Amino acid sequence: MNDVDRLFREYHVPLVRYLTRRLGDRDWADEVAQETFLRAMRQESIVSERAWLFAVATNLVRDEARKDARRRHRLELLREQARADEAVEPEPLAIERAQEAALARKALDMLVERDREALLMREEGLDYTEIASALELSVGSVGTTLARARRRLVEAYESLQHGGSGVRGTHAAS
């Protein structure tokens, strides 16, 4: 399917960004994106391309997350450790940013899966129809989903910022 070239050109960057934001891991995101495009190649025709790609990627993440969340987590920790060891006196600014990123990550993780995905898709520019299609929601409920996601994200971020670890809510399944 020649179209894959075009699909790749158009959607690889946003898809990887979406996945990286979703997973917090660029390598993993790359893998999932690759698998997504492989599947696209095998597909006869795709109607709503962007929605399709994001839906497939999202499902891959869900499947994989279910399968080996714990192994992943362990690898993550190891990798984190390795990186910390490598790090040579990072600039204060870098630390500050990393802290903000970590806070944002925590806050995002506190959302329920669907809210998080809808929000991240929206941030990649998907319209309501595409989000609805990718997440199997009704179009009419996308606004509500996004409103809730945004509010909770902001609230979670703020409470993390002020409350440190004493945050309400639980770590949503990822």
Place this chain on the structure above:
Amino acid sequence: MQHLDEGTIHAWLDGALSKGEAAAVAEHVAQCRECAALVAEARGMIAAAGNIVAALDTVRGGVIPASAPMSDGQRSLWRRLRLTPARAALAATVLITVASLLTVRGGKERIASDSGARARTEAAPTAAHAPRLPASASTPSHDSAVRLANTDADARNAKPVNVKTMANAPVSAPRPRADTATKLAADQVFSRAVVASGAVPASSNAQPAAALPAAKTTTDALEAGVARRADVAPQAQLAVAGGVARPSLKSLAVMSELEGCYQVRSDSGAPTVSSGVPARFALVNVSAEPPHAVRAISPEGRIDSIVPGGTWQRLTPDMIQVSFANAGQPSALTLQVGGRVLARRFDAGKQTASLPVTRIDCRR
């Protein structure tokens, strides 16, 4: 019409409603202070959530290339101002009072709305949200609210009115549209919350027609007191109450550097995405509060009348965003300031292109 629910408001701000629905929402928001406050709050939420998501990109292995370190002055404005996302959101909900003296020139500013259309059936009373708002929803101000101020000027009455912040003209969420976001480092993104909270990137596809006159009014309001020659009525005097977070004096001072005239060259190769964007435009910074008005340039090279729906503001120390909310296809130009020549990104609906933008000479 019932009050709007949060989902409908977000859908509206995201440009996801049909024309008729959007018009009905706009009409309601223009009349309902409570819903206008909710809209303002939603804008804050949208902006803040976008900033938080963008902050993720600094994560190791992230997709955003490291950007040049910023000076202390630019650093984490958000933090320096002790402005948190939620607070920004909250502050953005606060309506500003604008003592606006309206010069009436006919009732043409009235929003043309599809009065027959009703909001979506899911619209439900939202009184539950009201208590979140500051008690006095019409007095204090947040500068992000100011720049979003849409004068809900009822031109026909020609009396002081409350400007309902952000009530009209849904511009879509200032989501750091992906590629734009890649240019922003975390701190920049965060300071953008201050500089652009809930603000303009008008990239929604379904900009209601109603937005046009409203935006016109807005730019007028922002220009009033400095640019008297605005040739569109009404003019309003902006009296900004004390804000929770204001751009630093420094950032205000450097704004003036960006004033001037610009030319967009539609070179070959660039997709034709320039609908709604004038080939030449002038950025004027007559008010300290963004968004600032965009003016047209006459054939003689003179700064001319306001471009309806055109606003600009600084996103980061070296990036400005110029939005055009008029015409069928709202668009936003992101200008990267680099010496005399500005590089550019252009978003119109889903289209994105690079257009060379250069500074040109012009006179007032």
